[in-house]
Amino acid sequence: MRHFLHETDFAPKEIGDVFALARTYKRQRGRPCSVLAGKTWALIFSKSSTRTRVSFEVGIRELGGNTLFLNRNDIQLGRGETIEDTAKVLSRYVHGLVVRTYDHADVERLAAAGTVPVINALTDFLHPCQIYADAFTLAERWAGKRSNNLIGALKGRKIAFLGDTACNVANSWVIGANLLGMKISLAGPKGFAPSKTLDRMLEVQGLKEGYQFTTDPYEAVRGADVVYTDVWVSMGKEEETRKRVGQLSSYAVTAKLFAAAKPDAFFMHCLPAHPGEEVTQEVLDNPRSIIFDQAENRLHVQKAIITKLVAPKKRSS
Numbered sequence: 001m002r003h004f005l006h007e008t009d010f011a012p013k014e015i016g017d018v019f020a021l022a023r024t025y026k027r028q029r030g031r032p033c034s035v036l037a038g039k040t041w042a043l044i045f046s047k048s049s050t051r052t053r054v055s056f057e058v059g060i061r062e063l064g065g066n067t068l069f070l071n072r073n074d075i076q077l078g079r080g081e082t083i084e085d086t087a088k089v090l091s092r093y094v095h096g097l098v099v100r101t102y103d104h105a106d107v108e109r110l111a112a113a114g115t116v117p118v119i120n121a122l123t124d125f126l127h128p129c130q131i132y133a134d135a136f137t138l139a140e141r142w143a144g145k146r147s148n149n150l151i152g153a154l155k156g157r158k159i160a161f162l163g164d165t166a167c168n169v170a171n172s173w174v175i176g177a178n179l180l181g182m183k184i185s186l187a188g189p190k191g192f193a194p195s196k197t198l199d200r201m202l203e204v205q206g207l208k209e210g211y212q213f214t215t216d217p218y219e220a221v222r223g224a225d226v227v228y229t230d231v232w233v234s235m236g237k238e239e240e241t242r243k244r245v246g247q248l249s250s251y252a253v254t255a256k257l258f259a260a261a262k263p264d265a266f267f268m269h270c271l272p273a274h275p276g277e278e279v280t281q282e283v284l285d286n287p288r289s290i291i292f293d294q295a296e297n298r299l300h301v302q303k304a305i306i307t308k309l310v311a312p313k314k315r316s317s
């Protein structure tokens, strides 16, 4: 049984296959598809969502399947039924699970106890679907329409991530950049540096390039092909809003900071954005801001991820 809980669940060659398939799905949108014919996938969400929920629900239906949206608090999981029992019961009804939750260990436990594929739709530690869609967005820009070498187009490029560099999207981008041969520089206050958990994961996975961390946002964006930021107050940290906004204010992506990256650099944000906090409206509206391409590509890439997870195993000859 294959799951997609971490960026590393697909080898770089397989990520290339996912991107190629995502491009086909994007070009052929509207063509009937039967990859999930007769199958139902459940979405279990403990946190709010616009992009992830809608792109998965639409994507699963476009693959020929049905969806069932389960708010954690509407099922017995929210009243204390164990993750293991929930996984075993749901595995008797549905053919796959898409899970958005707080503790990353919860998706690991669901996957271990159930008998259907599980996709991580965001935990406090990682957001792998986002990073695959982001990397695909860059690859299709840099590779051009004719080239099939989508992964090759990413190699050696530099991404600068600013603000809360210990958040799930930053963690996922560090892993993604290492897997895809990109360089990543993170800039934020000292207390927001990447965690030891991330460092251990890089070590265990043999991802030796790692990342650069600096407290100077201008140092991070120098020579960058991409400037990326995320909200400063992640879901679950709302009571820290005032403190975090004060601590992170020097890392806002302004037109001046964006101009210090390469002249053709792209601006990216996983959305939702808080204009006037982590980024100015001027940068969000810049012609090199590709935030809505990122959002759209969640749909195509997630359809490709699901297709790869449910593909029959090749027989060894």
Ligand code: CP
Pocket (backbone or CB within 6 Å): 048, 049, 050, 051, 052, 053, 122, 130, 270, 271, 272
């Ligand atoms: N980027 C992202 O995951 O958006 P949602 O929280 O709206 O799903």
